[in-house]
Amino acid sequence: MLFKRSYARRVDTALILEAFDMSKYFPLRPLRAALMSLLVLASCASQSLSQARHHGKVFGGYFEEWGIRYANYNIADLEKNGVADELTHLIYAFGNVTPTTSPACAVADPLAAYEDSTLPSVSGKAYTAPLFGNFGAIQQLKARHPNLTVLISLGGQAGNVAGFTTAASTEAGRAALAASCIDMFVKGNIAPGVSAPGLFDGFNIDWEFPTAADKQSFTALLKEFRTQLSALTKTTGEKYTLTFDSPADPQKYVNIDLKAAADQVDFLTIDGYDYAGTWDKQTNESSSLYDSVADPAPSDAGSIDATVRAYLKAGVPAAKYTMGMPLYAVGWTGVSAANHGLYQNATGDSPVLLADGSGVCPNPSKTAASPGCDTILTAGFLTYSTIENLTNKNGFVPWYDSERSGATLYNPATETFYSYDNPTSVAAKTAYIKKNKLGGAYVWALNDDDASGSLTKTIAAGLK
Numbered sequence: 001m002l003f004k005r006s007y008a009r010r011v012d013t014a015l016i017l018e019a020f021d022m023s024k025y026f027p028l029r030p031l032r033a034a035l036m037s038l039l040v041l042a043s044c045a046s047q048s049l050s051q052a053r054h055h056g057k058v059f060g061g062y063f064e065e066w067g068i069r070y071a072n073y074n075i076a077d078l079e080k081n082g083v084a085d086e087l088t089h090l091i092y093a094f095g096n097v098t099p100t101t102s103p104a105c106a107v108a109d110p111l112a113a114y115e116d117s118t119l120p121s122v123s124g125k126a127y128t129a130p131l132f133g134n135f136g137a138i139q140q141l142k143a144r145h146p147n148l149t150v151l152i153s154l155g156g157q158a159g160n161v162a163g164f165t166t167a168a169s170t171e172a173g174r175a176a177l178a179a180s181c182i183d184m185f186v187k188g189n190i191a192p193g194v195s196a197p198g199l200f201d202g203f204n205i206d207w208e209f210p211t212a213a214d215k216q217s218f219t220a221l222l223k224e225f226r227t228q229l230s231a232l233t234k235t236t237g238e239k240y241t242l243t244f245d246s247p248a249d250p251q252k253y254v255n256i257d258l259k260a261a262a263d264q265v266d267f268l269t270i271d272g273y274d275y276a277g278t279w280d281k282q283t284n285e286s287s288s289l290y291d292s293v294a295d296p297a298p299s300d301a302g303s304i305d306a307t308v309r310a311y312l313k314a315g316v317p318a319a320k321y322t323m324g325m326p327l328y329a330v331g332w333t334g335v336s337a338a339n340h341g342l343y344q345n346a347t348g349d350s351p352v353l354l355a356d357g358s359g360v361c362p363n364p365s366k367t368a369a370s371p372g373c374d375t376i377l378t379a380g381f382l383t384y385s386t387i388e389n390l391t392n393k394n395g396f397v398p399w400y401d402s403e404r405s406g407a408t409l410y411n412p413a414t415e416t417f418y419s420y421d422n423p424t425s426v427a428a429k430t431a432y433i434k435k436n437k438l439g440g441a442y443v444w445a446l447n448d449d450d451a452s453g454s455l456t457k458t459i460a461a462g463l464k
Contacts, residue, residue, distance in 0.1 A: 057433070057463045058267055058322050058440030060089035061456060062153065064447055065112050065134060068119060070366075071375035073447035075137035076120040083446065083453040084141060086460035089149045089241070091204050091269070091442070092134070094156040095185060097163035103173065105154065105181035107190065114190055130194045139196060149241055152185045153204040164207045168217035174224040182228055186240065202229065202241030204269060209252045219257050222264035245269045248307045250300075259315030267439045270311065272304045272324035272429075276419065278332060278349040278380035283342055286330040286419040288406035289428055296343050303404070304429070308436065321438045325429060327448035327455060329382040329409070329420030340399040341410035341417035349380035350416050357389035357396075375447065383448040384455050387420055400424055423458045430462025 061083065067073040078084040096106040107113045117132040122140035131139065138150055155164060167177035181203065183189050188196035203225060210218040222244060229240040244261065247253050248271045262268060276284035284297065291303040300306055304323060311321055334347025352364035353374050361373035369377050374386045387409060390396040395411045405428035409418040421429075433441060441459055443449075449456050 055464060058088055058442070059086065059460055059463055060091050060151075060269065060322065060440070060442035061087050061446040062091045062093050062442065062444045063134075064093050064445045065109055067375075067445070067447040068112055068116070068134065070369060070377065071447045073375075074120050075134055075141055076122045077451075078446065078453075079122045079141060079144065081451060081453045083449075083456050084145055084148065086453075086457055087148060088440070089151060089442070090138075090141075091151045091153050092138070092200070093153045093445070094159060094206065095152045095154045095181070097154055097160050097167065097177065099160040099162040099166075101166070103160075103163035103167040103177050105177070105184045107184075110191065114194055114196075131190075131196050135190065135196055135199055138199060149201045150199070151202050151204045151241060151243065152200045153206045153245065154181065155206040155208060157208050159206065159208060161208065164210075164221070165214060165217075168214060168221040171220075174217075174221050175228075177221070178224045178228045181225075182232065186229075186232065198238070201238075202266075203243070205242075205244040207244070209247060210255045212255050215255050215257055218255075219260045219264065222261055226264045241266050243267050243269055245271070246311075247271050248273075248275065248301065248304075250310065253310075258311060262316045262320050265320070267320045267322050268311075268316065269322050269442050270307065270324060272307070273326040273444070274330070275302055275304075277330050278346075281346060283332050283335055283344050283346055283417045284419065285342070285401065285404055285406040285408070287326050287421055287425075288401065288404035288419075289425070289432060290404050292401075292403050294343070294403075305432075308438070318437045319439045322440045322442050323429060323433055323438060325421055325426060325441055325443050325459060327384045327421075327443050327445060328376060329384065329387050329418040331380055331382055331416060331418040333414065333416045335410070335415050335417040337410070337412045337415075340397075340408055341415075342399075342401070342408055342419075344417070346417070350382065350418065352377060352379055353382060353386060353390075355383075355386050355389065357386060357394055382418060382420075384420065385448065385450040387418065388450055390418075398422075405429065421455065423455065426455065426459045427462050430459060433463065 094108055096108045097103050098106050112133055114131050114133040114135040119133060119137060122137050127136040142148060142150060167173040185200040188199045190196055226242050229242060233240060242265045244265055246268045273287040276286045289304050291298055312318060331350030332346035333350045335341045336344045338344055352361040354361055354372050355374050361370055363370040364373055364377045366377050374382050376383055390409060391398050395413045396409050399408050405425050407420050407422040407425050443456055
């Protein structure tokens with residue numbers, strides 16, 4: 001960060017001095033025009049350097065389409081807090097695959113995506129009809145960050161699995177779905193009268209999850225997307241990115257031919273979280289790098305390291321493995337104080353709290369939530385932003401498990417326990433990524449970080 005900024009200052013200063021020195025030989029008006037051109041060139045060079053300083057590592061961040069509502073987190077915030085400078089890939093969640101007899105791509109929420117004219121501007125300039133909303137903001141962001149790759153993720157946890165299954169099952173269905181998605185999101189034919197060519201630079205396929213019967217058709221679907229994107233490259237000269245999201249749970253990735261699927265894509269976004277959660281009746285670490293003999297429920301699939309080793313053994317190249325890191329915590333209540341609350345029985349999910357950490361959210365309803373609540377609005381989860389407001393406050397005591405590289409937070413008065421990532425744990429993870437020559441990392445989700453994007457920036461710094 002410091003290197004980039006000081007380098008940019010040195011470039012700007014050198015260009016200015018050189019330009020003024022030229023005034024001895026050229027008239028002032030042409031000099032002024034030349035100086036302005038040089039400054040614009042220097043600014044672009046500085047931004048390009050900013051987006052390309054992870055030493056070849058991918059650093060992606062998921063942007064939740066619905067985050068513009070209760071969380072009030074906008075694309076413009078990525079520019080305001082400087083996170084856009086740190087990302088190599090912005091992944092927009094989500095586009096839909098329709099659950100029809102002829103599945104096609106569709107915009108999940110047209111109002112949020114391109115109709116809402118009230119969203120804050122990225123560049124300071126008003127959006128122009130007919131493209132408003134998040135898509136209009138993405139256009140402005142890409143203009144300011146030409147090296148930022150923007151993907152749309154198709155599907156997601158609440159996505160239409162039936163659409164993927166139906167389309168992928170036949171050659172004609174695969175071809176039609178890929179063509180539909182490329183036409184809508186890459187060629188930019190968003191809706192009648194709404195066009196945005198080049199809005200997205202490719203796809204993140206998030207089919208959650210293929211069954212055993214889908215194993216071969218999943219690979220075939222990726223191959224069809226790759227074939228059509230490559231054909232488009234021959235026409236436009238642009239490079240398009242194809243990725244897919246892949247689970248950490250062996251019972252889910254067993255239905256993916258990992259090596260064959262990896263051959264079709266630029267990289268995989270592999271979940272590095274939810275190794276434990278409120279579905280477990282005993283507390284554990286949800287995103288730790290390693291497991292421990294102290295874990296009363298040890299598993300070959302209980303840590304990121306185990307997932308990495310399994311994927312590499314299956315034939316996924318290390319350079320295509322991008323490690324998911326959560327910007328949220330998983331929490332339980334009714335937890336005894338032994339061992340900082342770790343590995344203890346729990347009676348239920350942690351409650352939804354106020355975002356400032358001062359108490360419990362009065363009404364966490366997703367349709368009519370009280371103001372000021374943690375923006376996930378789901379029991380058993382908490383944003384990193386809220387976790388920061390609890391640490392060493394209101395009875396919450398942090399503890400770091402150095403053996404597993406995981407952070408925890410416990411309140412003995414409320415008997416509440418959280419597992420999450422902090423700057424120390426993500427530093428261990430980025431060191432692991434570099435040591436093992438993995439492809440990079442990504443975060444879910446950008447709006448769960450604090451306002452300055454501090455944990456996201458810590459991960460970015462660790463990848464450099």
